[in-house]
Amino acid sequence: MNHLDERKQTLKHLESTQYDILILGGGATGSGTALDASLRGYKVALLEKGDFSQGTSSRSTKLIHGGVRYLAQFHFKLIYEALSERKRLLINAPHLVKPLPFVLPTYVWWEKPFYSIGLTMYDILAGKSIVPGHERISKATALDYFASLKKENLKGGISYYDAQFNDARLNVTTIRAAKENGADIVSRIEVTSFLKDNNGKIIGVTAKDSLTKKVVSIKAKVVANTTGVWIDSLRKLDDPKAENVLAPSQGIHLVFDKEKLPCRTAMIIPKTADGRVVFVIPWEGKVLLGTTDTPIQKIEDEPLPLQSEVEFLLQTGNDYLDTKLTKDDIESVFSGLRPLISTGDKKDTKSISREEAILVSDSGLVTMSGGKWSTFRKMAEDLTDKLISVGNLPSKMNCVTASFAFPGADGYSKHLVAKIQTMYDLPYETAVRLVDSYGGEVPLILGKKPKEIKKGSGYFAEEIKHFVKKEFALSVSDVLSRRWRVVFLDLKLAESLAVPVSNVLGKELGWKDTEKKSSLNELLKHIKDLKKTIS
Numbered sequence: 001m002n003h004l005d006e007r008k009q010t011l012k013h014l015e016s017t018q019y020d021i022l023i024l025g026g027g028a029t030g031s032g033t034a035l036d037a038s039l040r041g042y043k044v045a046l047l048e049k050g051d052f053s054q055g056t057s058s059r060s061t062k063l064i065h066g067g068v069r070y071l072a073q074f075h076f077k078l079i080y081e082a083l084s085e086r087k088r089l090l091i092n093a094p095h096l097v098k099p100l101p102f103v104l105p106t107y108v109w110w111e112k113p114f115y116s117i118g119l120t121m122y123d124i125l126a127g128k129s130i131v132p133g134h135e136r137i138s139k140a141t142a143l144d145y146f147a148s149l150k151k152e153n154l155k156g157g158i159s160y161y162d163a164q165f166n167d168a169r170l171n172v173t174t175i176r177a178a179k180e181n182g183a184d185i186v187s188r189i190e191v192t193s194f195l196k197d198n199n200g201k202i203i204g205v206t207a208k209d210s211l212t213k214k215v216v217s218i219k220a221k222v223v224a225n226t227t228g229v230w231i232d233s234l235r236k237l238d239d240p241k242a243e244n245v246l247a248p249s250q251g252i253h254l255v256f257d258k259e260k261l262p263c264r265t266a267m268i269i270p271k272t273a274d275g276r277v278v279f280v281i282p283w284e285g286k287v288l289l290g291t292t293d294t295p296i297q298k299i300e301d302e303p304l305p306l307q308s309e310v311e312f313l314l315q316t317g318n319d320y321l322d323t324k325l326t327k328d329d330i331e332s333v334f335s336g337l338r339p340l341i342s343t344g345d346k347k348d349t350k351s352i353s354r355e356e357a358i359l360v361s362d363s364g365l366v367t368m369s370g371g372k373w374s375t376f377r378k379m380a381e382d383l384t385d386k387l388i389s390v391g392n393l394p395s396k397m398n399c400v401t402a403s404f405a406f407p408g409a410d411g412y413s414k415h416l417v418a419k420i421q422t423m424y425d426l427p428y429e430t431a432v433r434l435v436d437s438y439g440g441e442v443p444l445i446l447g448k449k450p451k452e453i454k455k456g457s458g459y460f461a462e463e464i465k466h467f468v469k470k471e472f473a474l475s476v477s478d479v480l481s482r483r484w485r486v487v488f489l490d491l492k493l494a495e496s497l498a499v500p501v502s503n504v505l506g507k508e509l510g511w512k513d514t515e516k517k518s519s520l521n522e523l524l525k526h527i528k529d530l531k532k533t534i535s
Contacts, residue, residue: 004211019045019184027056028056028379035175037183041396051473056338060372083122095437095440096169096408099164141157145264176471189216191206204217228369230299247341252310258287
């Protein structure tokens, strides 16, 4: 059975099933909740209006971290929880979440002891960790770790560890795991109204399938709103008088070649002109510089960076680097909207806590927003507990996600890269990408002799077939932006791979020429729009 036939069956099943829990939104929170609830034995369905992680969840700084900057705000409970979750993810998804060393450079004599005090608390909150604690380092060591650091007045620094991950891949892997544990999962379907009983309580939704244009009715005992920056739209669909609770802000990242910014570790810039932390991070063979914090009014499906944000990051980078960064050096850029909940001053988004909040409407709609990727598992546990309570669901087993091994974790080891490199005669960088994406499943996905979609690209047709069969990919953008991260890394490369990807995807999905052209043009337009912002 191909993916589209399976999808049709799922749509039929949605109409004929009484679900315990219906989740709206397939980003970090929604996917984590679908996995948690399905593992506990509940009947779960999840609807996503676009692609999984298409919004904020694919546009993070790629860090699983406690939040060093929260030390100054004395948010010790938040840091402790995030560091505990960091440890769990390093164990449960070792192919997707990796330890990452940082340098915090110091330029004034008192900064090294000052920051060391804070990072001592960070180490204490981490408890018995599987990454090293912080240490004070010399100027020579700091430059060895991060060669492009500005040398003038450099005194040395602090080194410490957090963790790095591939956000979109962790998202789709979580969704896949939820499906494999019984959840019904459908993307490209948008809720049009809520179904309510005579007492005004929500008992389900009607939703329109974007592919077939069919409208379906789905019944559930309790409904969760995990739509990120779109939570207020859903809340108003439930109750037109509902007040907005969202205070969204935009964060952008610039992407550079590693030759432009040579580094062996990440770097944290603790003081910037706008008062927030900026990171310089090696990721997927490139280097990311970000992020900004700009309050925004209009919510877009594909947010674009502002010129002022681009210039701010370039200036901030140049303040701390010996190399001179210009717009010509930018290889890609991406923007994300933070779904922050605020009851105070929505203009000062830097001061709004990143902690999550759960709201329950009079009709029983359960909304969760805020939070961050680092704590998504615990957020999902808390939301599932709340849904069980609001929906008056029968008590089943307790949460088991704290020790759940994600698909790809089995068979993964630190020696797997060398094994895959030899098995398929691959360049080292390609083998690393494959292992960091699929872990122990690499041989299962690639088969005996994988076929490159473009000679020398290091990307394979067998991967696209896997994306369609197991990972819900339905468009060229799904593949190049979120299953592979090429759009986020290199706009020129993404443009060159667009047609080869559309050719393979078209065969897998049985596209007509018009469908193929539409999907291709959607991606190419997005790339063009991104290029304009950095030109």
